[in-house]
Amino acid sequence: xxxxxxxxxxxxxxxxxxxxxxxxxxxxxxxxxxxxxxxxxxxxxxxxxxxxxxxxxxxxxxxxxxxxxxxxxxxxxxxxxxxxxxxxxxxxxxxxxxxxxxxxxxxxxxxxxxxxxxxxxxxxxxxxxxxxxxxxxxxxxxxxxxxxxxxxxxxxxxxxxxxxxxxxxxxxxxxxxxxxxxxxxxxxxxxxxxxxxxxxxxxxxxxxxxxxxxxxxxxxxxxxxxxxxx
Amino acid sequence: xxxxxxxxxxxxxxxxxxxxxxxxxxxxxxxxxxxxxxxxxxxxxxxxxxxxxxxxxxxxxxxxxxxxxxxxxxxxxxxxxxxxxxxxxxxxxxxxxxxxxxxxxxxxxxxxxxxxxxxxxxxxxxxxxxxxxxxxxxxxxxxxxxxxxxxxxxxxxxxxxxxxxxxxxxxxxxxxxxxx
Numbered sequence: 001x002x003x004x005x006x007x008x009x010x011x012x013x014x015x016x017x018x019x020x021x022x023x024x025x026x027x028x029x030x031x032x033x034x035x036x037x038x039x040x041x042x043x044x045x046x047x048x049x050x051x052x053x054x055x056x057x058x059x060x061x062x063x064x065x066x067x068x069x070x071x072x073x074x075x076x077x078x079x080x081x082x083x084x085x086x087x088x089x090x091x092x093x094x095x096x097x098x099x100x101x102x103x104x105x106x107x108x109x110x111x112x113x114x115x116x117x118x119x120x121x122x123x124x125x126x127x128x129x130x131x132x133x134x135x136x137x138x139x140x141x142x143x144x145x146x147x148x149x150x151x152x153x154x155x156x157x158x159x160x161x162x163x164x165x166x167x168x169x170x171x172x173x174x175x176x177x178x179x180x181x182x183x184x185x186x187x188x189x190x191x192x193x194x195x196x197x198x199x200x201x202x203x204x205x206x207x208x209x210x211x212x213x214x215x216x217x218x219x220x221x222x223x224x225x226x227x228x229x230x
Numbered sequence: 231x232x233x234x235x236x237x238x239x240x241x242x243x244x245x246x247x248x249x250x251x252x253x254x255x256x257x258x259x260x261x262x263x264x265x266x267x268x269x270x271x272x273x274x275x276x277x278x279x280x281x282x283x284x285x286x287x288x289x290x291x292x293x294x295x296x297x298x299x300x301x302x303x304x305x306x307x308x309x310x311x312x313x314x315x316x317x318x319x320x321x322x323x324x325x326x327x328x329x330x331x332x333x334x335x336x337x338x339x340x341x342x343x344x345x346x347x348x349x350x351x352x353x354x355x356x357x358x359x360x361x362x363x364x365x366x367x368x369x370x371x372x373x374x375x376x377x378x379x380x381x382x383x384x385x386x387x388x389x390x391x392x393x394x395x396x397x398x399x400x401x402x403x404x405x406x407x408x409x410x
Contacts, residue, residue, distance in 0.1 A: 093328070100409035101324050101380035102331055107410065116407045122327050122376035126369055129329075129336040218410075227405025 006070035010034075010054075011077050015068070023063040023074055024052055034076050035085055035114050037092075037203055038151035039064040043160050046152050049092075051085055051114060082118065089115045094125045095174070097132070097146035098204075104213030105205030107221030107228070111149060112204075132177075137188030140210055141199045148178050148206035158198035166192045178206075241292040241395060244275035244285045244316060248305040249332045249364060250298025252278070253381040254323040258295070260384035271395055286315030293394055294319045296373075299329040300365040304358035313371040318394060321373045322387075324380040324409060326366065333364040375400050379408045 007014040010027055017026045022045060027034050038049040047062035054063045055075040063076070075081070092111060100106050135143040155167040155178075170179040182189035192199060194209050202208070219228055247255060255278060261268070272293075276285040285291055285308075294316030300306055313319055324330040335343060340360050344351045367373060377390055377400075386406040393400035 098328075099331060099334065102334075103410075112409055116409070117404075119402070119407065121378050121402065121407060122321065122368060122373070123366065124368075127329060127333075127366060129333065129363065131337040225405055228408070 008068050008070060008072040008074055010074045017068040017070060021068040023054060023056065023061075023066050023068045025064075026068045027063070027076075034063050035117065036064060037110055037114060037149060038153060040153055040157075040201060042197070042201070043153065043156035046156065048150065048152050049088075051088055053081065053084065055081070085114075086118045086120055087124070089118055089120055090122075090124045092149050093120075094123050094127045095130070096149065097129060103147070103205045104208065105147070107216075107218060107224055109205060109223075110203035113223040128174075130174075135180075135187050137184075137186040138190070138192065138210075139188070140194035141187060141192060142208045142210055143178075143180070143187045144206050144208065145178060146206075147204045149204055150176055150178065151203060153201045153203060154178070154198045154207055157201040158192070158196065161197040164191050164196065164198070166190045166196075166198060241272045242275045242286075242289060243272045243277070243293045243295065243391075244291045244312065245277040245279070245295040246285070246297065246308060246312065247278065248296065248298035248309060248326070248367070249301035250323060250325045250330070252297070254295075254297035254379075257379075257381035257384050258387045261388045262384070264388055268391065272391075285311050291316045292318065293391075295322045295377075296320065296326050296367055297322045299325045299332055300361060300367060300370060301332055302358040302360045306361075306370060309367055309371055318374045319371065320390065320394075321367050321376040323382055324378065327368070327376050327378055329364045329366045330380070333366075336363045377402070380410050382406075383408065 005016045007016050010032055013032065015026050015030045015032065024034050024036060024039055025041060028041065034052050034054060036052040038046055039052060045065040047065045050062060052063040053060050055078065056066060057073055093115065100112055106112060132145040150169060152169060155169060158164050158166040166181050168179045168181065169176060171177050180187050180190050199207060199209060218224065245255065274280045275291045276282045285294065294312040296309065296312060296319065300309060321327050325332060340362050341351060377386055379386060383406055386402055389403060389406060390400045
């Protein structure tokens with residue numbers, strides 16, 4: 001970073017920005033973590049999870065879709081935003097069926113690690129236990145809607161990277177769900193291939209390639225640390 | 231310790247496994263030699279480690295550790311007794327906090343499950359009635375703290391007990407919050 005690069009201020013740290021940057025993309029390039037679930041540098045932003053909400057000049061905005069502005073003061077690690085993130089994560093946990101101890105995504109799951117980092121020890125709210133049948137019809141990819149957080153990463157990856165538009169979001173409110181473009185509505189009858197980016201981009205365990213679950217031992221998974229017991 | 235200063239009162243600790251697998255209790259025992267420090271500073275009330283049948287029978291209990299969620303009427307009765315007689319109640323492990331793996335049955339009909347497992351609905355009067363849904367304990371009583379994990383790491387138990395014994399609000403250290 002040279003002295004003439006424009007920067008903005010993130011929690012007291014100068015962050016260099018380039019044309020077209022959002023607050024989140026600039027921070028990510030600088031190695032600064034803004035908590036997020038539905039953002040990936042591979043696809044366009046959607047601002048659906050709101051975990052990346054920051055205060056830009058005191059105004060709450062989604063860092064993943066808000067353009068970075070030179071000289072702007074952005075706050076991410078404030079006590080009230082931390083509480084907001086915690087409540088948001090707790091709501092995501094109670095409105096699905098998230099059984100970490102038995103999930104093959106455990107240790108590689110972005111929802112799990114964001115909740116751990118947010119210091120979530122309890123659920124706070126009443127669990128909803130929705131009834132969502134598993135779709136195992138595809139030979140190579142499992143769709144486990146109980147774990148879906150409606151982040152739309154698969155929707156965008158299928159559209160923007162794979163050019164297939166296999167997924168969409170349908171319904172309203174608590175009935176909102178992931179739809180699959182096939183005559184039966186089942187994944188096995190869709191155009192999805194296990195080689196598609198959409199089959200691998202899921203941050204939770206809702207879309208998973210089959211026959212690789214639990215292959216990586218505890219201690220070597222993506223988000224395991226030295227503290228993770230073996 | 232100075233011989234002239236009175237020994238601090240030992241804290242009373244009760245533990246129970248409701249709809250759990252005793253894995254959390256095994257993890258508590260995994261604090262290993264620190265157990266010697268612990269028994270110097272606490273007395274165990276009702277617990278699988280003692281033969282006391284009712285929590286707080288003779289004296290109010292300071293700390294109650296509850297493993298497991300609620301799958302039947304007896305679980306609810308025991309939990310309510312813990313809440314009534316323990317000053318600080320801690321939900322320990324995934325099942326107490328979320329319902330855990332026993333809650334996988336929540337989208338199934340209890341009668342259908344009984345029929346499929348036993349071929350009939352067991353009706354012995356000694357059997358507690360099952361709930362139609364496995365509940366996390368915070369849906370029935372107020373909890374003061376939660377210790378996540380399946381099971382929580384032994385170090386997380388030790389830190390929680392040390393914090394509570396010192397009168398501090400327990401805040402798990404980074405790396406000690408695990409859900410699996």
